[in-house]
Amino acid sequence: MAVGRVYRFYLRSILSDGLLWFWAVAFMAFWLFMGAYVYGARITIEEFSKQFPEGTPGTIIDEAWSKFILHYTAGWYGSIALFSMSSVTIGLVQYIYYSTIPIRYLTKYSKATTNKFYTGFTLAAITGIVVCIIVLLVITILLYSYRFYGAELKDYHGLPVPVFKNLILPENPIGVLATTIASGVLMYFISSTVALLVIVLKKPRALGFASFLPYILSFGLGMAGLIATGGRIHFSPFNIILLLNYHYYANTILILDEPVTMMWRSGLEGSSFRAEYTVASTPRLDYSIRSGLNGTVQETERS
Amino acid sequence: MNQQVRKVTIKLIDIYAGYRHGEFVLRGVNTEITGDTIILGPNGSGKTTLMRTLLGVSVSKRGKIIIDGVDMDSTRGSPNLLSGNLPELFMLSRLPVKHVAKFYLDLAGGDYDYFKDLVSRIGEEKVLSRSLHELSTGLRTIVLDALALASNAKHVLLDEPFESLDPARRVAVLSEITRSKSTKIMSTHTTWLLNRLGDWSVHLIVEGLVYGPLKPRELLDLKISRKPVEDAVLSLKLRLGGEVYLSKTTGTPISSIDSLDKLYEVLTWQ
Numbered sequence: 001m002a003v004g005r006v007y008r009f010y011l012r013s014i015l016s017d018g019l020l021w022f023w024a025v026a027f028m029a030f031w032l033f034m035g036a037y038v039y040g041a042r043i044t045i046e047e048f049s050k051q052f053p054e055g056t057p058g059t060i061i062d063e064a065w066s067k068f069i070l071h072y073t074a075g076w077y078g079s080i081a082l083f084s085m086s087s088v089t090i091g092l093v094q095y096i097y098y099s100t101i102p103i104r105y106l107t108k109y110s111k112a113t114t115n116k117f118y119t120g121f122t123l124a125a126i127t128g129i130v131v132c133i134i135v136l137l138v139i140t141i142l143l144y145s146y147r148f149y150g151a152e153l154k155d156y157h158g159l160p161v162p163v164f165k166n167l168i169l170p171e172n173p174i175g176v177l178a179t180t181i182a183s184g185v186l187m188y189f190i191s192s193t194v195a196l197l198v199i200v201l202k203k204p205r206a207l208g209f210a211s212f213l214p215y216i217l218s219f220g221l222g223m224a225g226l227i228a229t230g231g232r233i234h235f236s237p238f239n240i241i242l243l244l245n246y247h248y249y250a251n252t253i254l255i256l257d258e259p260v261t262m263m264w265r266s267g268l269e270g271s272s273f274r275a276e277y278t279v280a281s282t283p284r285l286d287y288s289i290r291s292g293l294n295g296t297v298q299e300t301e302r303s
Numbered sequence: 304m305n306q307q308v309r310k311v312t313i314k315l316i317d318i319y320a321g322y323r324h325g326e327f328v329l330r331g332v333n334t335e336i337t338g339d340t341i342i343l344g345p346n347g348s349g350k351t352t353l354m355r356t357l358l359g360v361s362v363s364k365r366g367k368i369i370i371d372g373v374d375m376d377s378t379r380g381s382p383n384l385l386s387g388n389l390p391e392l393f394m395l396s397r398l399p400v401k402h403v404a405k406f407y408l409d410l411a412g413g414d415y416d417y418f419k420d421l422v423s424r425i426g427e428e429k430v431l432s433r434s435l436h437e438l439s440t441g442l443r444t445i446v447l448d449a450l451a452l453a454s455n456a457k458h459v460l461l462d463e464p465f466e467s468l469d470p471a472r473r474v475a476v477l478s479e480i481t482r483s484k485s486t487k488i489m490s491t492h493t494t495w496l497l498n499r500l501g502d503w504s505v506h507l508i509v510e511g512l513v514y515g516p517l518k519p520r521e522l523l524d525l526k527i528s529r530k531p532v533e534d535a536v537l538s539l540k541l542r543l544g545g546e547v548y549l550s551k552t553t554g555t556p557i558s559s560i561d562s563l564d565k566l567y568e569v570l571t572w573q
Contacts, residue, residue: 109456
């Protein structure tokens, strides 16, 4: 009972925190928008199709295009989910720090023992993170589906409702959800460790900086792993969050020697786009992208 | 008034308490609290530190506090034993007061309806839908007092429960405090309430040391002097050396000082 009360109270506190929604969701939605419309401004099916040999069937291009934008969307989702979670940790560190005296008081003079209190609080923090990430996931799906596939407005009881032509859904939603929950647990424990360190070291003035530590680390390591380098940096817990989300969203292999942006390309390398069709003068063909999106697309006759 | 005669309820044994890197604010407090008690002292004397220590939330502490025969350090999960009105006990959320109060009173086995009634009567009903951070100091005092009183605790600790209240609200809060069936321990620097709480005990606290107990009437009959007095009832040790004497015959009458904050002022001009 006490666990439930603590859980409800903290979940309500976390979910009604305007700053949290701004930094963890609205600000991240802004970057998703940038990814779709600014950084991805030149990503169009017209530009994409120029990489294919003339005469490549449209179905092949469409299939390659859908795979490419799935990887692109997954990459953005992975990064933004990581940065969103780390912004939630800023608030969590402060919550934990400022809760230490109330927790001490309540665990002495109420039904909430220390274990019950921390169980309720931990579950609330993880639920808060999961809720934020699910909202971001929905934004990602809708925004990128609209950007790359478009939507039509249809009238629904007098209200214009967008109907998407296609949705860029995660290939493995259970994997994405599991990653989100596991990451939430990790972020909560990072937050509580940082908050408790501030208390144990008796450095309350360091709280401001300390609460931003997970955010700074996830940005630094996350961005490095995203665009600068591969290798061991991918084994930092922050990068693993990014990689697993990308992996489950796009259902792709992870190439740890490369930064994530190169993985988008390398992941497509060697992918086969099979289309069976009959044209009078053309045999059945397999098309493979052999050397990334900037490279050539080779035709292989299947005899 | 619903007063009950109680045996020793809270015992402080050689208590030193304070904050990080600093000297101890409380410097070897040995006292027993046996019923409704006023802790009277000027600002900076250690009243709030004493309250924090009694509640078990002080930053650093030495010594022992025994509540109803049990060591306070080992007290865990004991609803209805102790409650307090210190802001830091409640300032953990920006949720409206009603949610914070329901949460606390639910866990502590308190009475939310009584809390709501108290806040609406003495403060304003709209307080319930605002966060503690948004309230004026006076309204916040009322909410915190109400939280402590509505918790149905055996011992209620009230730190400066009249701070920033207008005279009408001060009387209303005092009336609720006296009606409460709990043992009340109230810290204050004002002396106006001594006349109204004749059957309470008074402990004086000056520069981290606690003196007493006395009855309010006895205290009001005393005079303060810097010069040694033969018939001194109490002598208060000052940190910078020297003592202050309380006697029936010599010095400035305590009844003429409306706030013990003026203690040093009085001593300086003597």
